[in-house]
Amino acid sequence: MKRLGLVCLIAFLAGCASGPPPPDWQMNAKSALERATAAYLAGNSRVAGLDFERARAELARTGRADLLARALLTECAARVASLEFDDQCPGLAPLAADAGPAERAYAAYLAGSSDVQQQDLALLPEAQRQAQPAAIADPLARLVSMGVRLRRGEAVDAALAVDTASAQGWRRPLLAWLHQQLRQAQAAGDAAGAERARRRIALVLGPQ
Numbered sequence: 001m002k003r004l005g006l007v008c009l010i011a012f013l014a015g016c017a018s019g020p021p022p023p024d025w026q027m028n029a030k031s032a033l034e035r036a037t038a039a040y041l042a043g044n045s046r047v048a049g050l051d052f053e054r055a056r057a058e059l060a061r062t063g064r065a066d067l068l069a070r071a072l073l074t075e076c077a078a079r080v081a082s083l084e085f086d087d088q089c090p091g092l093a094p095l096a097a098d099a100g101p102a103e104r105a106y107a108a109y110l111a112g113s114s115d116v117q118q119q120d121l122a123l124l125p126e127a128q129r130q131a132q133p134a135a136i137a138d139p140l141a142r143l144v145s146m147g148v149r150l151r152r153g154e155a156v157d158a159a160l161a162v163d164t165a166s167a168q169g170w171r172r173p174l175l176a177w178l179h180q181q182l183r184q185a186q187a188a189g190d191a192a193g194a195e196r197a198r199r200r201i202a203l204v205l206g207p208q
Contacts, residue, residue, distance in 0.1 A: 029058035033071060040078045041140075041170040056091075065098035073106055080110050081143035083176040085151050110144070112151035133157070139164050143173055150180070158184050162200075175204055
């Protein structure tokens with residue numbers, strides 16, 4: 001069975017360059033999903049919300065619950081990467097019955113569920129099956145992995161997440177992980193480290 005990757009939907013929507021032109025819904029959904037994810041990570045909630053809605057509307061035209069579920073999971077993964085641990089994945093529940101086992105396994109993974117079965121682990125994206133986040137090449141997948149670990153209560157290297165988000169210019173996850181780094185420094189009694197995190201947070205936020 002095909003495994004569900006974090007960017008598999010976008011890859012699918014890109015189609016095959018040597019084949020016939022893809023239908024309009026496919027290209028429209030791909031563009032909207034890419035813009036939405038980029039806007040969300042940049043911290044532009046309004047643009048992200050509009051483009052995620054456009055992507056969902058285009059995919060809904062196909063009547064395929066698996067595609068719509070993957071779009072929702074892409075959105076939820078970006079939230080987990082930014083340490084926004086709200087509802088498991090809003091909007092996914094009505095699609096769960098018709099989505100595939102890979103979608104359900106990934107949803108449980110993003111929720112930090114401790115009861116993901118061994119057979120379901122094989123359905124996760126390859127990056128999410130890595131033992132160490134540092135071994136994950138894709139920056140967004142790395143942040144998702146670290147966000148899931150933190151959600152589970154596991155120890156994470158906030159500095160690695162900060163460096164990952166910073167290198168991409170992703171303001172939203174950068175601020176989230178800087179605050180996590182601040183909390184870790186405070187818990188460790190590292191006054192100098194906490195002050196460095198505060199200065200960097202202020203730099204990202206800019207004049208208030």
